[in-house]
Amino acid sequence: MSKKFLMKGNEVIAEAAIRSGCTMFFGYPITPQTEVAAYMSKRLPEIGGVYLQAESEVSAINMVLGAASAGRRVMTSSSSPGISLKSEGISYIAASDLPCVIINVQRAGPGLGGIQPSQADYFQATKGLGHGDFHLMVFAPSSVQEIADLIKTAFDLSDKYRVPSLILADGIMGQMMEPVSFSEEESTDQPDKGWATSGHDNKRAPNIVNSLYLTPDELEKTVIERYQRYDVIAQNEVLFEKYLTEDADIIVVAYGASSRISKSVINTAREKGIKVGILRPITLWPFPTQAIKELCKTAKSFLCVEMSMGQMVEDVRLAVEGVRPVSFYGRTGGNTPRPEDILHKIEQLNEEEK
Numbered sequence: 001m002s003k004k005f006l007m008k009g010n011e012v013i014a015e016a017a018i019r020s021g022c023t024m025f026f027g028y029p030i031t032p033q034t035e036v037a038a039y040m041s042k043r044l045p046e047i048g049g050v051y052l053q054a055e056s057e058v059s060a061i062n063m064v065l066g067a068a069s070a071g072r073r074v075m076t077s078s079s080s081p082g083i084s085l086k087s088e089g090i091s092y093i094a095a096s097d098l099p100c101v102i103i104n105v106q107r108a109g110p111g112l113g114g115i116q117p118s119q120a121d122y123f124q125a126t127k128g129l130g131h132g133d134f135h136l137m138v139f140a141p142s143s144v145q146e147i148a149d150l151i152k153t154a155f156d157l158s159d160k161y162r163v164p165s166l167i168l169a170d171g172i173m174g175q176m177m178e179p180v181s182f183s184e185e186e187s188t189d190q191p192d193k194g195w196a197t198s199g200h201d202n203k204r205a206p207n208i209v210n211s212l213y214l215t216p217d218e219l220e221k222t223v224i225e226r227y228q229r230y231d232v233i234a235q236n237e238v239l240f241e242k243y244l245t246e247d248a249d250i251i252v253v254a255y256g257a258s259s260r261i262s263k264s265v266i267n268t269a270r271e272k273g274i275k276v277g278i279l280r281p282i283t284l285w286p287f288p289t290q291a292i293k294e295l296c297k298t299a300k301s302f303l304c305v306e307m308s309m310g311q312m313v314e315d316v317r318l319a320v321e322g323v324r325p326v327s328f329y330g331r332t333g334g335n336t337p338r339p340e341d342i343l344h345k346i347e348q349l350n351e352e353e354k
Contacts, residue, residue: 017155058085098164099155115171144179
């Protein structure tokens with residue numbers, strides 16, 4: 001049996017990254033993710049890795065670009081406005097076809113906002129994390145254990161497809177403490193990175209990592225090739241969880257901390273005789289569109305629960321394609337949805353369907 005540790009989510013992010021072969025971290029402190037950087041500052045020197053607190057988020061993400069181009073497993077972390085500052089660099093990393101892992105432990109916004117938890121960066125993560133045509137793989141953990149598991153998945157898939165990966169957590173996930181176990185296997189099975197700018201001793205042609213294409217046709221070709229890779233990711237790497245959906249009339253769609261609250265409400269609603277289940281996206285990009293389409297065959301309606309003004313609800317409506325009604329309940333500004341309010345919304349939908 002794997003040994004279990006009682007750890008905070010932010011600490012697990014850092015420890016899981018190191019156990020996944022991450023040897024470099026560049027970042028800048030911002031609440032509520034500062035413990036990620038603090039943990040890395042202690043642990044990375046112990047394994048001969050590099051920790052560097054940059055002078056700004058802009059500097060940190062460009063250091064990530066450099067380390068990734070040399071073939072190193074590298075990570076950065078921040079919270080909401082810090083990720084916004086990194087957005088140009090993230091676009092350059094995607095355009096350079098480089099793997100890395102980026103952590104966003106979300107805080108309330110917009111602007112500087114507050115330090116309380118939020119899920120209002122969904123649009124940013126899945127739709128607009130930088131200029132140009134590109135995607136990141138986006139993972140949304142709902143427990144401390146899942147943080148540990150998804151960090152390794154994010155590194156592995158980032159290397160496999162040469163795309164950056166983003167862990168989209170929130171203040172609750174970063175600050176809560178739960179038992180966690182780590183894989184006993186160290187990540188020594190990293191793929192060969194023959195493309196890396198790591199020196200060649202005159203034994204091969206020099207590698208060049210580039211994101212600048214001045215000829216429109218050449219740039220278009222690289223973007224199309226990248227989107228062909230995204231299609232493969234969308235076909236093979238979608239992750240989600242279903243709970244009590246087989247006979248459900250109402251499907252709650254929620255991720256991260258909101259899904260934990262919603263799951264407890266579903267159990268209460270079932271005790272009241274309401275047929276309700278939950279679909280929890282684990283990858284926000286690629287989104288589990290097909291899974292939602294399948295549920296349209298049996299469910300009567302969908303309810304999105306988020307800590308935002310309703311951002312994921314747009315993807316759910318796109319997936320449903322008008323076949324079923326999609327409702328929304330959420331809180332924002334750092335507030336979390338209350339179980340009794342979610343239950344009340346479910347009861348309302350149940351009455352409307354009778």
